[in-house]
Amino acid sequence: xxxxxxxxxxxxxxDVDEPGIRPGEILVDTSFSTISSGTESLILxxxxxxxxxxxxxxxxxxxxxxxxxxxxxxxxxVPAGTTGDVSLGYSASGVVRAVGAGVVDIFPGMAVACxxxxxxxxxxxIAVPRNLVAKLPxxxxxxxxxxxxxxxIAIESLRKADSRFGESVVIYxxxxxxxxxxxxxxxxxxxxxxLDVDRNRLKLARELGFExxxxxxxxxxxxxxxxxxxxxxxxxxxxxxVSESNxxxxxxxxxxxxxxxxxxVGVFGMTIDRARMGGHDVxxxxxxxxxxxxxxxxxxxxxxxxxxxxxxxxxxxxxxxxLRLLADSKVDVSGLAPSPMSVLDAPAGYALLKGRDRPPxxxxxxxx
Numbered sequence: 535x536x537x538x539x540x541x542x543x544x545x546x547x548x549d550v551d552e553p554g555i556r557p558g559e560i561l562v563d564t565s566f567s568t569i570s571s572g573t574e575s576l577i578l579x580x581x582x583x584x585x586x587x588x589x590x591x592x593x594x595x596x597x598x599x600x601x602x603x604x605x606x607x608x609x610x611x612v613p614a615g616t617t618g619d620v621s622l623g624y625s626a627s628g629v630v631r632a633v634g635a636g637v638v639d640i641f642p643g644m645a646v647a648c649x650x651x652x653x654x655x656x657x658x659x660i661a662v663p664r665n666l667v668a669k670l671p672x673x674x675x676x677x678x679x680x681x682x683x684x685x686x687i688a689i690e691s692l693r694k695a696d697s698r699f700g701e702s703v704v705i706y707x708x709x710x711x712x713x714x715x716x717x718x719x720x721x722x723x724x725x726x727x728x729l730d731v732d733r734n735r736l737k738l739a740r741e742l743g744f745e746x747x748x749x750x751x752x753x754x755x756x757x758x759x760x761x762x763x764x765x766x767x768x769x770x771x772x773x774x775x776v777s778e779s780n781x782x783x784x785x786x787x788x789x790x791x792x793x794x795x796x797x798x799v800g801v802f803g804m805t806i807d808r809a810r811m812g813g814h815d816v817x818x819x820x821x822x823x824x825x826x827x828x829x830x831x832x833x834x835x836x837x838x839x840x841x842x843x844x845x846x847x848x849x850x851x852x853x854x855x856x857l858r859l860l861a862d863s864k865v866d867v868s869g870l871a872p873s874p875m876s877v878l879d880a881p882a883g884y885a886l887l888k889g890r891d892r893p894p895x896x897x898x899x900x901x902x
Contacts, residue, residue: 536902537657538880539619540574540581545884547877550613553653553661557635558837560667562648564900566680566874567626567656571710571887571895572776572800574622578884581620623656624649625683627676628900636837637664645670647682649824649853650834654683656877658900664837665827668853671861677874678860680897681714681867685856686824686849688715691799692722693847694821695770699723702763704789706750706782707774708735710870710894711799715772716744718856721864727762729755734891738869750785759789767791767814773798780805787816797821825849874899 537550555561630644640646648654650666670679688711697703703719705712708730716726716739728739728747739747746762748755759768771786773796780803786796787810798820811818826840827833827849833840840848847855859865874897875883883896 535658536877536900537613537655538622538877538898539616540578540622541619542585543578543582545578545622545880546619547880548613548616548619550616550657552659553657555632555634555661558637558835559634559661559663560630560637560640560646560648561632561634562626562628562646562660562662562667563631564626564628564658564660565676566628566900567623567654567898568680568684568871569623569656569883569887569896569898570625570684573624574884575887576776576801577620577622585618621651621655624651624654625680626654626656626660627670627679627682628660629676631659640664640667640669645676645679647679647853647857649683649686649849652834656880656898658877658902663834665834665839665848665850666853668850668857671857674857674860677897678867679857681860681870682853682856683824684710684895685714685718685859685865686852687711687799687821688718689847689852689856690823690825690849691715691772691774691797691821692719692724693825694797694819695772695795697722697724697770701725701769702727704729704759704768704771704786705774706771706786706789707776707800708732708739708747709774709776712772712774713739713742713870713894714865714867715774715799717742717865718859720744721859725762727759727768735894738894741869742866750782756788763791767794770795770797773800773802775800775802777802779803780807783818784810787811787814787818790814790816793817795819823849825852870894871897876900876902878902 627647648662653662702725704727705716706729729750736747784807793815832838877898
C-alpha cells in the first residue's frame with residue numbers, strides 16, 4: 535500500500551505492507567485524509583533537524599511512551615524501507631474492512647472517521663483503536679469526515695477557554711484550526727472576532743459570514759476589539775498561530791478583559807511580558823490535542839473509556855460532536871481545501887501549502 539512520510543524536510547510516498555489488526559482495532563480502507571497544516575509543516579521541518587526521529591506522539595519524549603511500542607508485549611515494527619522516515623497524518627476517513635476481537639458496535643462496510651498520529655496516517659489502509667474511530671452520521675460525506683481530528687482539536691480549544699453562550703472570543707490566526715474554531719464558537723452562541731495577517735484568510739473568513747475580522751498589525755484593531763466587546767475586552771483569545779515571535783502571545787493578553795483567558799492552540803514564542811499579563815490578570819492555558827484520553831495508552835490503545843459521569847467530553851465524544859455539527863450544517867468545510875489530490879501527488883500537495891496563496895489545508899484521496 536501507499537503511505538506518506540516526512541524525510542529530510544520533504545514528503546515522500548512509500549510502498550509498505552498493510553498494517554495488521556489487533557483486538558480492539560478497526561481496519562479501514564482509507565477514502566480521504568486531511569493535512570494538519572501547522573503540525574505537519576512542523577514535522578517536516580523537524581525531519582531535517584532530527585532525521586529519522588519518529589516519536590509517533592510529537593513532543594512525547596520523556597513524558598509519554600511511543601504508544602505503538604510503549605505497551606508490554608505489543609511491539610510495532612518499523613515498516614521495511616522506511617528507516618529514517620517520520621510519520622505524517624492523523625485525520626482520515628474511510629470504510630471499515632474488518633474489526634478485531636472485542637469491537638461490538640462497528641461493522642465491516644461502515645463509513646467512519648479516524649484520529650490519532652500513531653495510527654490514522656496518510657495511508658491507503660489504517661488500523662485504528664476503537665476509541666479513535668467515530669461513525670459518520672447520515673448526511674456527512676467521507677470527504678467531510680476526514681476533518682474529524684481538526685474539528686476535535688478546535689472543540690477542545692473552546693472547552694479549555696471555558697467559553698460560554700453570549701461571551702466573546704478572539705480567534706487569533708484564521709488558518710485551518712482558526713476557521714473551524716470560529717464556526718464552532720458561532721454555533722455555540724459565542725461572538726467571534728477574527729485576526730490574521732493574511733488577507734486571503736480574512737477574505738475567506740468573511741465568506742464564511744464573519745464580518746469582524748482584522749489584521750492584528752493594523753493600528754485600529756485593538757480599538758475595534760474593544761468596541762465589539764463593550765469596552766471590556768474579549769473573554770478569551772485562542773492563539774492558533776505558528777510563529778517564533780512572542781508578539782502574538784503578549785498581544786493576546788492586551789485583548790483580554792479583566793481575568794480573561796488565553797489558550798495556546800498553535801506554536802509561538804512564550805516569553806511573557808509580565809506587566810501585560812498582570813495588568814489584566816490573564817490566565818494562560820495550553821490545549822492538549824483532541825481532548826481527554828489523548829496520550830493515555832489505556833484509553834487509546836486498550837479502548838478503556840472514561841465514564842461519561844466523570845469525563846463528559848473525551849476525545850472520541852469530541853470527534854462525534856464535530857461530525858454532528860457537520861451533519862447539522864453548523865460547520866462548512868467546503869472552502870478549506872482545493873479538490874482532493876491523489877496520495878501519489880503528496881509532494882505537490884505539501885508544496886502547495888508553502889505557496890503565497892496557500893489554502894488552509896490539502897486533502898488526499900486513495901482511489902489509485
